[in-house]
Amino acid sequence: MKEVIADIDRWQAAGRRVAIARVIGVEGSGPRDPGATMAVSEDGEVAGSVSGGCVEGAVVAEALAVLESRTPRVCTFGYSDDEALAVGLTCGGTVHLLVEPLDW
Amino acid sequence: MSGELYRELRAALLGDEPVVLATVTYVEGAAEGRTALGAKLVIRPDGRCFGTLGDPELDRIATRDALAALDRGLFVTRHYGPHGEARRAEVAVFIEVFAPPARLIVFGAVDFTRALVEVGKVLGFAVTVCDPRPVFATKTRFPLADEVVAEWPDRYMDRVGPELGPRDAVCVLTHDTKFDVPAILGTLRTRAGYLGAMGSRRTHERRWQRLLEAGADEVELSERLMSPIGLDIGARTPEETAVAICAEIIAVRTGRAAGVVTSLRSGAGAIHRG
Numbered sequence: 001m002k003e004v005i006a007d008i009d010r011w012q013a014a015g016r017r018v019a020i021a022r023v024i025g026v027e028g029s030g031p032r033d034p035g036a037t038m039a040v041s042e043d044g045e046v047a048g049s050v051s052g053g054c055v056e057g058a059v060v061a062e063a064l065a066v067l068e069s070r071t072p073r074v075c076t077f078g079y080s081d082d083e084a085l086a087v088g089l090t091c092g093g094t095v096h097l098l099v100e101p102l103d104w
Numbered sequence: 105m106s107g108e109l110y111r112e113l114r115a116a117l118l119g120d121e122p123v124v125l126a127t128v129t130y131v132e133g134a135a136e137g138r139t140a141l142g143a144k145l146v147i148r149p150d151g152r153c154f155g156t157l158g159d160p161e162l163d164r165i166a167t168r169d170a171l172a173a174l175d176r177g178l179f180v181t182r183h184y185g186p187h188g189e190a191r192r193a194e195v196a197v198f199i200e201v202f203a204p205p206a207r208l209i210v211f212g213a214v215d216f217t218r219a220l221v222e223v224g225k226v227l228g229f230a231v232t233v234c235d236p237r238p239v240f241a242t243k244t245r246f247p248l249a250d251e252v253v254a255e256w257p258d259r260y261m262d263r264v265g266p267e268l269g270p271r272d273a274v275c276v277l278t279h280d281t282k283f284d285v286p287a288i289l290g291t292l293r294t295r296a297g298y299l300g301a302m303g304s305r306r307t308h309e310r311r312w313q314r315l316l317e318a319g320a321d322e323v324e325l326s327e328r329l330m331s332p333i334g335l336d337i338g339a340r341t342p343e344e345t346a347v348a349i350c351a352e353i354i355a356v357r358t359g360r361a362a363g364v365v366t367s368l369r370s371g372a373g374a375i376h377r378g
Contacts, residue, residue, distance in 0.1 A: 025129075074141065
């Protein structure tokens with residue numbers, strides 16, 4: 001979380017809204033542990049990471065959707081989730097993310 | 105725009121102060137309507153809380169669990185009933201601990217110390233070297249140490265000991281009972297999670313006697329003192345020994361030291377074999 005603060009400060013100073021995605025659970029092998037954090041500004045700038053890179057694109061899309069809906073959601077990526085097969089982790093694990101607007 | 109909770113969290117993180125963020129990540133059944141996905145508590149080590157998970161009892165129980173997680177430096181997900189009841193699972197709370205680095209305190213500014221400082225830094229410890237002899241306890245000899253202190257071990261422990269907890273490790277490398285004994289006795293008075301002391305089996309036996317004579321409790325010594333220090337991986341050089349010591353620190357923290365991996369103190373033969 002700490003590593004994304006400077007970017008969040010910059011975005012907020014410019015009046016841009018921010019979404020945060022955090023790894024809240026990993027099953028099997030996962031590239032990043034719980035707590036890994038990515039911040040996304042409303043114009044699609046990204047700070048931090050939640051995987052080795054394999055699901056980052058999909059997470060940005062979720063973050064922008066969450067800024068639109070203003071409602072937190074839990075997203076799951078990995079082989080155990082049929083809907084997410086297209087963005088499955090190369091390591092074969094499953095990662096659960098909480099994606100939410102930074103409105104708290 | 106972000107609000108009070110993020111402001112508290114941000115201030116603690118930037119100030120390198122410990123803080124816990126508890127977030128609701130799952131809600132069902134009776135908890136719905138009361139608690140919402142994303143509800144949060146920011147918890148400081150003194151128990152001060154900001155925000156709410158949606159129920160005062162749930163807040164109280166989650167705060168208790170958050171402080172326990174902070175003590176151990178672990179991230180956990182806990183499941184509760186709508187009012188924090190145990191053995192229920194209507195609410196899941198992700199407890200995220202932000203703690204300053206765990207501490208590694210090395211007593212004795214000897215040959216092995218430099219390598220232990222280096223491996224300790226790789227593992228993310230905030231490393232202190234303490235030796236009462238100012239000629240040896242210099243920043244020049246241990247450039248990677250966060251702190252080099254020329255002070256008697258017991259004096260240093262009186263000052264710093266109350267801050268230590270289960271994540272912190274103390275290694276006594278002096279092999280000199282006049283320094284070892286006060287360092288070990290001082291550390292036994294703390295909550296440090298790891299205490300190890302270097303020395304041959306003979307040094308170990310002599311030191312054990314001195315510790316008992318100085319009033320150490322034999323049961324407590326058997327439980328806490330890892331001596332001779334390190335996992336039995338056949339280490340010889342200072343660098344290899346540093347790895348053996350750090351591996352044991354990890355094993356003790358992860359609860360593997362008894363049985364799953366073998367520590368030198370569980371064996372009886374020569375420390376350096378073959």
